[in-house]
Amino acid sequence: MDAIRNGQIWLSLRKVMKVSEPYAELLERMFAEIEAHVPGLDTYKHNFGILISSPKAQVFYHSDIPGQSLWQIRGQKRVYLYPTGAPFLPQEGLEAIVLNEADEQDLPYHSSYDDKATVIVQPGEMLHWPLNAPHRVVNLDTLNISITTEHFTTEIRNTYVVNYANGILRRRFGMENLSCSTSGPAFLGKMALAAAYKYSGIQKQKRFDRKIDFAIDP
Numbered sequence: 145m146d147a148i149r150n151g152q153i154w155l156s157l158r159k160v161m162k163v164s165e166p167y168a169e170l171l172e173r174m175f176a177e178i179e180a181h182v183p184g185l186d187t188y189k190h191n192f193g194i195l196i197s198s199p200k201a202q203v204f205y206h207s208d209i210p211g212q213s214l215w216q217i218r219g220q221k222r223v224y225l226y227p228t229g230a231p232f233l234p235q236e237g238l239e240a241i242v243l244n245e246a247d248e249q250d251l252p253y254h255s256s257y258d259d260k261a262t263v264i265v266q267p268g269e270m271l272h273w274p275l276n277a278p279h280r281v282v283n284l285d286t287l288n289i290s291i292t293t294e295h296f297t298t299e300i301r302n303t304y305v306v307n308y309a310n311g312i313l314r315r316r317f318g319m320e321n322l323s324c325s326t327s328g329p330a331f332l333g334k335m336a337l338a339a340a341y342k343y344s345g346i347q348k349q350k351r352f353d354r355k356i357d358f359a360i361d362p
């Protein structure tokens with residue numbers, strides 16, 4: 145905690161619900177309460193992370209695949225949330241993330257984008273945003289403790305499938321003007337295509353490798 149308070153570090157505790165029963169119960173309670181207030185909402189594949197980060201630390205411009213929420217526990221941060229769609233989120237950039245060919249942070253960013261929304265989150269507040277909306281986060285001059293939750297719905301899963309299949313059709317078959325529709329016969333075909341590539345492991349060969357270019361001094 146001292147190192148975080150006085151340094152430039154993000155400590156990211158991932159999949160907390162897998163190692164802690166109380167947190168697993170809390171996570172399920174959070175989504176049960178949200179679903180009770182949103183008719184028709186049915187979420188699954190819940191994920192719970194705890195972020196403990198230094199004053200002024202930042203997370204660069206990126207886009208996430210699952211549904212995301214940020215729950216602020218301590219400290220303050222400025223969250224920049226950008227619109228979906230070009231130039232903020234180019235379709236090909238999203239497909240590269242979904243296909244695991246790129247890091248979430250490989251999206252092109254320009255400081256002029258910042259003219260769009262920015263918001264400061266305080267302890268006790270939570271933020272939720274449109275699916276895949278690019279964002280970046282800058283801590284104010286305080287130690288920050290936040291929770292991130294992730295979830296899927298059938299709609300989010302279908303959007304993932306379409307982006308995955310479109311990415312393959314664009315890269316391997318040179319197709320353009322691809323529909324993003326998540327229903328109808330074309331969608332079912334894309335679902336089959338995505339499944340074939342995913343489970344055959346063909347796409348895995350193109351996988352982006354996360355390189356660890358540092359060593360922690362214990």
Ligand SMILES: [Fe+2]
Nearest residue numbers: 206207208279
């Ligand atoms: Fe994110």
